[in-house]
Ligand SMILES: Nc1ncnc2c1ncn2[C@@H]1O[C@H](COP(=O)(O)OP(=O)(O)O)[C@@H](O)[C@H]1O
């Protein structure tokens with residue numbers, strides 16, 4: 001589904017060239033939830049952004065659904081990006097658009113054969129009563145739900161999540177993890193999650209790649225924890241986490 | 246004292262038709278300037294933004310040409326710009342002096358350059374995350390501009406327009422030198438040259454009131470559209 005082969009990327013830094021991604025080869029299977037973990041600055045985001053061509057590798061290949069992304073022209077890139085949804089750490093909503101308008105936005109940019117309806121996704125993420133609100137009126141968790149709805153409305157083949165819960169508190173993190181899991185179940189996408197939060201990986205992913213200073217150290221099978229903590233109360237979670245420790 | 250007030254009121258009434266006429270002339274110049282700012286200044290400012298480093302139409306040459314144009318027009322002493330443009334206006338419009346339409350040409354030029362700079366600045370203030378999102382959705386440049394940049398920058402575009410508008414009023418007051426008329430010309434002609442200071446101050450008061458109203462309307466509209 002997604003094959004990254006010998007990808008490298010350097011940025012010009014203060015002390016000369018800096019290798020953000022250094023010769024990474026990995027393969028992500030269709031319909032899996034794949035994690036990319038590592039410390040801040042390890043190159044996780046850069047590696048993920050190869051997939052939807054927000055960054056282009058200096059060397060190596062990125063092959064998505066049989067297409068070598070490096071060979072695409074401008075138009076081809078747009079078509080490629082059209083079917084990949086993305087959610088962000090800081091949500092990146094348009095503050096001057098309502099929840100509903102934000103979610104509708106991708107559908108105004110391209111023609112989609114089989115999109116979801118805006119009402120459907122709003123219901124899916126549980127924001128029926130916030131349709132007319134502006135992002136400034138929402139909590140962090142609600143903003144990320146809008147971000148997820150906006151990504152899902154096009155029925156993407158791949159969903160990229162860059163630190164989707166890193167701006168959220170623990171409680172809300174579990175909620176968002178629940179929404180992402182439900183989304184993957186229902187819409188049958190390949191999901192790639194970048195995060196430094198091991199808990200999120202543990203709850204969601206089948207496999208995870210570990211990056212360190214741009215290098216792929218290991219790819220592991222995750223011992224998937226099945227408890228869906230999004231249904232627990234805060235008190236139950238406190239008990240579980242603190243008593244375990 | 247009441248007598249002085251009565252005399253003043255009589256004089257104001259006497260001058261009112263001429264005042265109204267000069268306001269009309271100012272209005273013509275302002276309308277031309279505003280239309281030029283929107284139809285040409287907005288696209289030029291957008292071009293300056295898009296052609297700058299790291300943006301979707303990055304192009305050094307294009308940026309430099311637009312940038313130099315804006316800098317020259319903005320740093321040109323306005324009175325001299327008016328004079329220098331005379332032959333050009335005569336060529337395009339048939340006459341260069343004596344009416345507010347001819348006087349509108351330099352007004353339009355300064356309006357374009359001034360507003361383009363405001364627009365460029367407003368667009369640079371749009372958060373990086375918004376651009377990143379647009380890119381991840383595979384937008385075309387026109388979609389980026391209309392569906393993202395202008396949406397998120399709209400209140401700052403309006404505040405910039407308000408500030409530009411206030412400058413246009415100021416620029417319009419010197420168009421009397423080429424017979425363009427207007428409220429500034431009125432103040433100079435009757436007040437300054439004929440020592441009718443009370444009339445001059447009245448005209449200045451009218452200008453100030455206009456500026457304050459424009460300012461207030463612009464900021465109110467911007468605040469209403471700002472949902473950030
Ligand atoms: N556009 C860029 N220009 C310069 N340096 C960058 C750019 N993007 C990322 N970097 C650098 O590359 C390294 C890896 O970045 P990133 O992929 O964002 O790491 P992570 O997501 O793991 O925190 C960091 O040191 C970062 O400063």
Ligand SMILES: [Mg+2]
Pocket residue numbers: 044045046162163
């Ligand atoms: Mg990152």
